[in-house]
Amino acid sequence: MHGHVPAGHVAPADPLSSVTDAVYRIDRRWRFTYVNAAAQRLLGRRADEMIGRYAFECFPETLGTVIEDEYRAVLLDGRVREFEYFYPPLDRWFEIRAFADAGGLTAFLRDVDDQRRTEQRRLAELRQLSAVLEALPPATVLLAGDGRIEMVNRAWTANGEALERTGDRPARVGEHYLEAMARYVDAEHHADIAAGLRSLADSGAPQSTFTFDYPHQVGPEPAWFRLQAARVDASDRVIVTHTDITERVRDQQALAWQASHDDLTGLPNRARLLELIGEALEPGRGPAALLFLDLDGFKTVNDSLGHHVGDELLRRVGGRLAEQVRPGDAVGRLGADQFLVLARDCDTAEAASLAFRLQSSFSRPFHAEGISVPLSASIGVAVAQPGADRAHQLLSDADTAAFAAKGAGRDRVHVFSPGLREAARWRLEVANRLRDGAVDEFVVHYQPVVRVDTGEVEGVEALLRWQHPERGLLAPDAFLSVAEETGQLIPITRWLLCETTRQAAEWAAQGLPLRMSVNISARHFSAETLVRDVRVALHDSGLAPENLVLELTETSVAEDPTRAEDQLSILQTSGVSVAIDDFGTGWSSLAQLLALPVGTLKIDRSLLTAAARLASNGTGPVLAAIVSLARTLGIRSVAEGVETAEHLQMVREAGCDLAQGYLLAHPMPASEVLHWASRVRAAGGDSCALALQASRR
Known part of the structure; x- marks a missing residue:
């Protein structure tokens, strides 16, 4: 093509001058016959340096390479050849397409070095990733940028084979990962996985990893897997591992169940019950x-x-x-x-x-x-x-x-009812105040105990009261049960013994010897400090043991009769008397009472009231029978709750030794006892006659 142009003719324009690919022709003698502008730039030679010259003379480094082999094949059979060739002088890769023509062949060269090197890097990365994938124990897939599975490891393949045996279809290379996962997880978990992978696909997002636990039903029990996805550096690929965490999840579920259930019964425990209650109150x-x-x-x-x-x-x-x-x-x-x-x-x-x-x-x-x-x-x-x-x-x-x-x-x-809540708050207040030293606010009132036959004052029963700074004077029912619950009852009783024996000794020194009756609880028996506490109180006060009476309820004795008997016997030997209080309200047997060193039986007011009712119906002297039984056993009787003249008459006829009640005297502070006793003396010393006289006014 590039020869002399006859005079008067214009050379035709090169039709391949605008082609971006390098194009040249070689005849069958391997000489260049045409080179376009792109080829001249690519090969670094002018056309006049190549046209008419032997190709391997111009480019001797191509001799014996794939170029010679492919070109000879094209010239031999006329078939098109397409191949890649690395040209060392330029250190670049080219894609070459060679076509046979009438005079030889035409070759199209395209610089594909960037693409080739990129692909090589990609393949190198894939080989490296493949090695990494194979080294990972969990089932792992490599996802391409479009979300399709590009590579899997052996563990994934093995899992797929197991799925096939159960009738499931495994996910394979080339399949879209999320479409495959839709077969294994429910819609809710699938949506979470899809959202997590989308967050990784955003190259501008700070998140480069994603972790999610999901169940997959395998047989009757679900298996659990931990999906961990990570974006490959400088790539749109994502590696996704699937670790079997079934045993771990089951262990956690077992621990969670144990944490929320009672070991013994298997029922929900307090923590779980509070959760259930909270849900019910939503x-x-x-x-x-x-x-x-x-x-x-x-x-x-x-x-x-x-x-x-x-x-x-x-x-x-x-x-x-x-x-x-x-x-x-x-x-x-x-x-x-x-x-x-x-x-x-x-x-x-x-x-x-x-x-x-x-x-x-x-x-x-x-x-x-x-x-x-x-x-x-x-x-x-x-x-x-x-x-x-x-x-x-x-x-x-x-x-x-x-x-x-x-x-x-x-x-x-x-x-x-709301009133119970107030009562509970009161118990809490009592517990706190008792712990903080409310004993300083305790006072003792004393109710006289008199002889029924002569009206002579024999002693007093100590009745504990609490002088509350806000609520005023409180009876024992308002606080002693709380004291027992909180372990404060024994210290309070210890204080009461000291206070009452001191007071009795003081009255005796003033010319009024009275027997002091003090109530003792069953807790004192179990603590086994009663003997010591009584001895300390008597020693410190100087009161004679014969002037101290310990009052016990039937129920307190019945809780542990053997322990009670041992301690009371020691005290009786020292001279302290024992009285059974509230007789007729408990459930103790006479055999238990007979085993104790009891000196006095205090008949409860409820029994007195019942006896009065029976007597009015003509059913007989029930109270007299009780008193007679006590006297037969060598036990004195005290009638409690004598509130009317009729009550006093009944206990006299029944033969009771002693009596106490509102008819005779109300409980009073220590400061009033001497004054009351003086009035009785002034009236002749018969408190019963004085009381009957006052009741008729």
Whole structure:
């Protein structure tokens, strides 16, 4: 083409001058016949330096290379050849297409060095990633930028084979990852995975990793996997690993279950119950009730039958409660011998009905270790008020109601009322003040005890009072039960012994010797400090032991008669007297009473009232029979609660030795005792006659 142009003719324009690819022609003698402008630039030679010259003379480095081989093949069979060639002088890769023509061949050269090197880097990365993937124990895939699976490791392949055996279709290279995952996870988890991968695809996002745990149903039990995705540096690829964490999840679930359930019964524990109560109190839910069940006397069961039997009984109780509640209700164990029942959509009437049904279910004995054991429960019922959202408050209310049920005599059902909450707050205040030294606010009032036959004043009973700074003078019922619960009762009794013996010694020094009666609780027997405390009080006060009487209730003796007998016998030997208080209200046997060194029997006012009623109906002198029995045993009798002239007449006819009550004298501060005794002396020394005279006015 590039020869001489005849005169008068214009050389035709080169049709390949605008082609961006390098183009040249070689004839069958391997000489250049045409080179376009792009080829001249690419090869770094002018056309006149190449046209007509032997190709391998111009470019000797190509001799014996793939170029020679491919060009010869094109010239031989005329078929098109396309191949890549690395040209060392330029240190670049070229893509060459060679076409046969009538005179030889035409070659098109394109610089593909950037693409080739990029691809080489990509392949190198893939080889490196492949090595990394194979080294990873979990099933792992490499995702391309479009989300398709580009590479998998052996673990993924092995998992796929396992899936095939179960009938599932495994995800393979070339498949879109999220489309494949849709077969293995539910819609909610799939959406979370998709969102996480999208966050990685955003190259501007700071997040470069994503972790998500999801379940996959494999057989009857779900397997759990941890998906961890990470963006490959300087790439749009993402590596996704799938670690089997089934055992870890099951261990965590087991620990979570143990943390929220009672080990012994398997029922929800306090923490879980509070969660359930909180859920039941959420806005939009119906009324919720909470039943607090406190087993009565269960400590005695444990102490007598052993804890292994007690544990089995607790399991039986939990099972029976679960059988009795309504569908949707929850039964839990609060701890020790206390259970809770959460009744959803339950008003006060329904809750009370459920409580009585549960109470009735205890009428059947419980069986454990071949033993039939009768049990009962005190049940407190609390219903959430509209708008209530505090689980702890509802639990506290139910607990308060159960406390009231137990205080009412056990085996009772009590429905919470706001007044109970005030009572609970009062108990808390009492407990705190007792702990902080309220003993300084205690005072003692004394009620005279007189001889029925002569009216002579024989002694006084010490009655503890609390001079509360805000509430005024409080009777023992307002605070002694709390003192017993909090362990303050023994220190208070110890103070009372010291105070009363000191006072009695002071009166004796003033010419008024009186026997001092002091009430003692069962707790003092179990603490085994009674003997020492009495001796210390007598020693410090100087009071003669014969002038001290310890009053015990029947029930306090019955709780531990052997321990009581041992300590009381020691005190009796030293001269201290013992009286049984409130006789007729307890359940102790005469055999137990006879075993104790009892000197006095105090007949409770309730028995006195009943005897008076029976006497009015002509049923006989019941009170006289009791007094006669006591006298036969060498025990003096004291009639309590003598409030009317008729009462005094009845106790005289029955032969009672001593009496006390409002007719004769009200309890009074120590400062008034001497004045009262002086009035009796002034009237002749017969307090009974003085009292009858005053009652007729």
